Amino acid sequence: MSDTVSASAAIPLRLRIRDGDGYAEFRVEAEPHRTVLDLLERLRSGGSAVPAYRHSCHHGSCGTCGAVIDGVEALMCLTRAADLAAPRPRLPGGPAVPPERDEAGAVIVTLEPLSKMTVVSGIAVVPGPVFAGIPKGASYLRPASADGRASLPPDPAEAVADPGAWRPDGRVRFEACIECGLCVSACPVAVPFIGPAALAAVNREREKRPEQVSAMVAIAAAPDGVGPCGRHLACSRVCPQAVFPGKHIQLLRNALASLA
Amino acid sequence: MFDPPLAPANGVRVCVIGGGGTGAALAYDLCLRGFSVTLLEKGELTSGTTGRHHGQLHSGARYAVGDRAIARECMEETLILRRIAPDAVEYNGGVFVALSDDEADYAPVFTAACVESGIPAREVTLAEARAWEPAINPAARRAVWVPDGAFDAFRVPLAFFAAARRLGAVIRPFVEAVGFDLTGGRVRAVFARPCGSTRDERIECDYVVSATGAWAGAVGRLAGLDVPITPAPGTMVAVRGRVSDMVVSRLAPPGDGDIIVPQRGLSIIGTTQRVVDDPDGILPNDDDVAFLLGRADELCPGFSKRPIHAVWAAARPLAGRAAGVGRSISRDFMVLDHAAPGSPPGSSGMATLIGGKATVLRAMAEKAADHVCMALGVDEVCRTRDYVLPPWREYYSEGNYAEGATLGGRR
Ligand SMILES: Cc1cc2nc3c(=O)[nH]c(=O)nc-3n(C[C@H](O)[C@H](O)[C@H](O)COP(=O)(O)OP(=O)(O)OC[C@H]3O[C@@H](n4cnc5c(N)ncnc54)[C@H](O)[C@@H]3O)c2cc1C
Ligand code: SF4
Numbered sequence: 103m104s105d106t107v108s109a110s111a112a113i114p115l116r117l118r119i120r121d122g123d124g125y126a127e128f129r130v131e132a133e134p135h136r137t138v139l140d141l142l143e144r145l146r147s148g149g150s151a152v153p154a155y156r157h158s159c160h161h162g163s164c165g166t167c168g169a170v171i172d173g174v175e176a177l178m179c180l181t182r183a184a185d186l187a188a189p190r191p192r193l194p195g196g197p198a199v200p201p202e203r204d205e206a207g208a209v210i211v212t213l214e215p216l217s218k219m220t221v222v223s224g225i226a227v228v229p230g231p232v233f234a235g236i237p238k239g240a241s242y243l244r245p246a247s248a249d250g251r252a253s254l255p256p257d258p259a260e261a262v263a264d265p266g267a268w269r270p271d272g273r274v275r276f277e278a279c280i281e282c283g284l285c286v287s288a289c290p291v292a293v294p295f296i297g298p299a300a301l302a303a304v305n306r307e308r309e310k311r312p313e314q315v316s317a318m319v320a321i322a323a324a325p326d327g328v329g330p331c332g333r334h335l336a337c338s339r340v341c342p343q344a345v346f347p348g349k350h351i352q353l354l355r356n357a358l359a360s361l362a
Numbered sequence: 363m364f365d366p367p368l369a370p371a372n373g374v375r376v377c378v379i380g381g382g383g384t385g386a387a388l389a390y391d392l393c394l395r396g397f398s399v400t401l402l403e404k405g406e407l408t409s410g411t412t413g414r415h416h417g418q419l420h421s422g423a424r425y426a427v428g429d430r431a432i433a434r435e436c437m438e439e440t441l442i443l444r445r446i447a448p449d450a451v452e453y454n455g456g457v458f459v460a461l462s463d464d465e466a467d468y469a470p471v472f473t474a475a476c477v478e479s480g481i482p483a484r485e486v487t488l489a490e491a492r493a494w495e496p497a498i499n500p501a502a503r504r505a506v507w508v509p510d511g512a513f514d515a516f517r518v519p520l521a522f523f524a525a526a527r528r529l530g531a532v533i534r535p536f537v538e539a540v541g542f543d544l545t546g547g548r549v550r551a552v553f554a555r556p557c558g559s560t561r562d563e564r565i566e567c568d569y570v571v572s573a574t575g576a577w578a579g580a581v582g583r584l585a586g587l588d589v590p591i592t593p594a595p596g597t598m599v600a601v602r603g604r605v606s607d608m609v610v611s612r613l614a615p616p617g618d619g620d621i622i623v624p625q626r627g628l629s630i631i632g633t634t635q636r637v638v639d640d641p642d643g644i645l646p647n648d649d650d651v652a653f654l655l656g657r658a659d660e661l662c663p664g665f666s667k668r669p670i671h672a673v674w675a676a677a678r679p680l681a682g683r684a685a686g687v688g689r690s691i692s693r694d695f696m697v698l699d700h701a702a703p704g705s706p707p708g709s710s711g712m713a714t715l716i717g718g719k720a721t722v723l724r725a726m727a728e729k730a731a732d733h734v735c736m737a738l739g740v741d742e743v744c745r746t747r748d749y750v751l752p753p754w755r756e757y758y759s760e761g762n763y764a765e766g767a768t769l770g771g772r773r
């Protein structure tokens with residue numbers, strides 16, 4: 103993206119956005135570094151009736167702006183016009199194919215809501231299935247490696263910390279998973295299944311907190327746990343955060359096997 | 363376990379307009395005090411300024427020289443938020459670094475102001491600071507440790523929304539307030555339009571609080587009010603990887619491009635400031651990117667060599683009307699009561715809550731809820747400090763949301 107601020111030619115796009123049974127269509131000229139979300143925001147503020155969409159952080163942190171963009175789940179805030187004009191896969195892990203263009207040469211871009219979720223309006227969904235299977239109280243902090251750095255000064259708030267809350271010692275960071283549900287939408291499993299995002303969280307909890315191991319293993323062993331996963335790996339391919347949920351599912355299988 | 367004792371329901375209906383952090387905390391506070399709350403947000407929750415902020419949980423150090431009261435409040439609120447939303451805060455502390463002679467001279471002034479504001483800042487040697495975070499510029503002159511942190515701009519408010527909904531608030535994203543019934547010079551109802559619908563609903567209420575941030579001017583106009591708000595967008599640039607775990611700031615009076623907030627797998631430099639008329643659809647200024655990366659390199663050399671992850675902008679809701687650049691307008695917040703001149707406060711049935719920082723969302727809500735109580739003669743105190751909030755995931759995972767029932771949309 104560092105090259106994008108240079109003056110590159112605008113890219114003509116035809117955005118087709120799912121709206122109920124049909125599509126709302128907009129023709130835009132996009133600077134290569136503008137994101138799909140930027141373009142929707144610009145259209146909306148310009149008075150166009152853009153179908154509803156979710157967004158919050160605009161930098162790939164909140165996980166709200168997922169959509170199926172030309173057949174592949176992606177975050178709208180991290181997908182740039184330049185990406186849309188370049189060859190891309192049309193299904194998770196598929197071969198890159200050149201963009202489809204209309205008769206005037208504009209790149210045709212189709213935005214669909216994430217699947218498996220209830221549509222509120224337009225491409226805005228309720229992400230219930232992403233969150234429903236994540237264990238209540240699964241910790242979102244993880245220890246960060248000091249990498250040879252000195253330990254941090256004592257925390258002046260130690261005295262007020264909630265004694266019930268689990269917090270790793272030392273440096274902390276948030277878990278990589280932003281709960282965007284791209285993996286859940288892309289997963290082809292069609293039987294009851296708590297899904298890749300939940301299982302990734304289950305495995306992280308198992309790895310971080312010894313006292314949670316048996317509870318987490320029980321979730322993985324349940325009929326809707328790791329069993330239904332068919333190792334399609336669509337989850338790992340679409341994940342914007344390199345969580346690789348498929349890897350976590352495998353680690354849970356290994357843990358189950360070692361306990362059997 | 364989130365199970366706070368509830369004040370008896372008082373039957374008083376309050377409509378909160380705006381689903382940012384301020385509206386979230388206000389809905390929760392009002393529910394705890396026994397009100398019947400409906401919150402309207404025209405987009406997804408936190409899709410205004412809140413979700414896009416820089417992510418700094420301000421200890422108040424940045425504001426201490428300018429305003430001890432604001433700084434003290436930030437310090438108190440960081441401790442409260444860390445207690446009630448522990449999983450949505452990356453607390454690793456922060457360092458202010460002086461790069462020039464002037465900045466080096468500022469260190470004792472800065473540290474003294476922090477200590478006077480109740481912020482346990484202390485000067486450390488550069489060697490110590492660089493032992494914590496080797497990314498800090500080795501040419502820095504002085505360093506001061508402060509209890510800053512990073513927080514998740516989306517997940518902290520969502521935890522408040524989860525709490526509010528658990529206590530009975532009706533939270534309605536994708537529903538826009540489009541007008542008011544002002545019969546008899548007092549707000550009687552809000553007209554609300556669900557996204558994708560052409561039919562307005564009438565939401566009867568006894569009081570309205572507009573917590574619409576940079577949009578407060580526009581929402582005020584719907585009620586025929588003049589709300590002095592200036593939308594002032596700033597740009598942020600996120601690069602991949604963490605330059606540090608601590609927040610790294612410039613030891614100088616607040617300016618542009620002077621804070622690096624690390625968060626999850628990113629390092630974010632911000633911000634800039636300009637003034638606009640319309641807070642909708644603001645995009646980052648391309649010129650800001652090179653400027654911000656240059657400033658980041660001064661704090662942590664090599665910052666700009668990292669791949670850029672995202673560039674975005676968010677609009678500050680600055681109180682007052684600015685000519686030129688807006689940074690001198692106070693960052694403090696205010697509750698504007700819209701009573702006609704000569705009429706008692708509360709008589710218009712509406713107030714606007716503006717300004718502030720995401721760090722002080724709970725305190726802003728407390729002041730606004732106190733005002734609602736005063737206006738409506740309800741005698742209940744604030745208790746939002748007292749309970750650990752439910753996990754934010756509950757907002758989407760509970761009840762009919764998980765099964766995918768409507769959020770007030772047309773289905
Ligand atoms: C660049 C930048 C960086 C910042 N960094 C930090 C930081 O690091 N730390 C910090 O503590 N603070 C920071 N802030 C400040 C903080 O982001 C804001 O003070 C805070 O988010 C304001 O929250 P709010 O809920 O009042 O407003 P908003 O989040 O803007 O909420 C108002 C909501 O009202 C909605 N709305 C508008 N009109 C209507 C209508 N008619 N009907 C229904 N809904 C409507 C909007 O969609 C919006 O979601 C930063 C601000 C900016 C601009
Ligand atoms: S595992 Fe990846 S794709 Fe799935 S919810 Fe988490 S971040 Fe999103």
Ligand code: FES
Pocket residue numbers: 156157158159160161162163164165166167168177178179180
């Ligand atoms: S808007 Fe937050 S991930 Fe895209």
